[in-house]
Amino acid sequence: MGASSLILLLSCIVISLLHLPTSAQYCSYPGNFTSNSTYARNRDRILALLPSAINDNHGFYNSTLGQGSDTVYALALCRGDLSNQSCSNCVNLCSLAIIASCPNKIEAIDFGNPSQCIVRTSNKSLFEAMDTRPGRIVFEESNITDHVNEFNQALNNLVDRLVIRAAAGNSSLKFATGEKNYTRYQNNTVYGLMQCVPSISSVDCTRCLRASVDYNQKYYPRTRSVIILRPSCIFQHDLSPFLESSAGAEPPPPAPPVAVTFAPPPPSTNLTRNEDNKSRTLQPTIIIVVAVSIFLVVTVLVCALLHLRKRKGRSTVKLLVESGTNEDLPLFDFNTIVAATDNFSLENKLGQGGFGPVYKAWDLWREGKALDIVDSLLLGDGDESILASQMLLCIHIGLLCVEESATDRPTMSDVDFMLCNETALLPPKQPAFVMNSSVQSGPDSSSTTTGAAPSLNDVTVSSIEAR
Secondary structure (H helix, E strand, O other), X not given: OOHHHHHHHHXXXXXXXXXXXXXXEEOOOOOEOOOOOHHHHHHHHHHHHHHHHOHHHOOXXXXXXXXXXXXXXXXXXXXXXXXXXHHHHHHHHHHHHHHHHOOOEOOEEEOOXXXXXXXXXXXXXXXXXXXXXXXXXXXXXXXXXXOHHHHHHHHHHHHHHHHHHHHOOOOOOXXXXXXXXXXXXXXXXXXXXXXXXXXXXXXHHHHHHHHHHHHHHHHOOOEOEEEEEEOOEEEEEEOOOOOOOOOOOOOOOOOOOOOOOOOOOOOOOOOOOOHHHHHHHOHHHHHHHHHHHHHHHHHHHHHHHHHHHHHHOOOOOOOOHHHOOOOOOOOOOHHHHHHHOOOOOOOOOOEEEOOEEEOOHHHHHHOOOHHHHOOHHHHOOOOHHHHHHHHHHHHHHHHHOOOOOHHHOOOHHHHHHHHHOOOOOOOOOOOOEEXXXXXXXOOOOOOEEEOOOOOOOOOOEEOOOOO
16 A cells, blocks of 8 residues: 555544544434424525625624524624625535535534535534534645745744634634745745634634644645634634735734934034133023022921921911911012011121022021021921921921032932921931132132132031033
């Protein structure tokens, strides 16, 4: 016996054992009905309705006819890429074949010719039932001889994607198609299709399709074209295009984001050549730092008073009583600040750090008289000890915010934590003092030196140079 004859014999034996016959109609179900009975008439009537009803329901139709023991259940499913005409023709051929070939069978199934649809009849519900038998296999006898490993890998990747997409469908359609090229320099492409009866669950759909994939890998690993039809699902792959439309195709990948390019800034016209020009370039930076410092101090005071109001439930502090206004937030007007610093006198200036100048908020703190800088209106009437502790907390945090080293200053999240939690704070250091770029070295010196000189009020010195 030749090798080809032996393979054909073994294939026939396997198919017969697995109840996967090669004929189109399957009438081997047990149970018969009597000719001209009510059940027979109901079956013929519902089969005659399927070809027209299938197109009104997007390629899937499930219905019943009759009552009691005469109830007939019918189901029709077309391949998702078929046109209405192709679908109706396939279902019509299946219905006629069941009537002609299975005249007295209670249950029957047909897959059409050329295997593009499923039509079933039964005396029990078919709507949510998942069945894998009986089935039908159509395959091309020629096998792939080149790039076998690449083909198998491409097919496995393709069917894995299609099973997931098909099972993720809805109760109207569980259908997916796709393609995969398996050689780099040649147009060798494998096309695939997966479909389930949409009324079964996603889990049952996956089980049915996986059973077909496993069967194909076991018995037809290098076959160029295979169709496996089961009562609940369809699996097909081919090296040639076989779809009637692009329905069920994988959506294209999203377009890459549009790259936004910005023109480089024009060359600076403010290049400086000496120390005087360098110092002038620092002026915008100093202005920004001072503005940020003022904003930070005001934010700290506002947060402190809001926190106090929330914890103690006290009435808001009344500010600017003379003008008859009632403010919810503590605001220092410009005149108050001018009076407190004697019109920003250098005699009251103690130093300057990364957040701006510091006045005699520091001497009073060191002498334990920090509350002397607080307006009496802010202390309120009664329960002054609580308000005083909150004011001292704000002043303490404010001094920490003007430390000479930026790494020693608290961040805004640290400030928020300090204001909202009872915690021990580090003692503030003396604020820094920034000298101009050129100073006199002393009263007895007739020369001018460049750089930082010791401060007259015993605070540290910061020397700033242009980058």
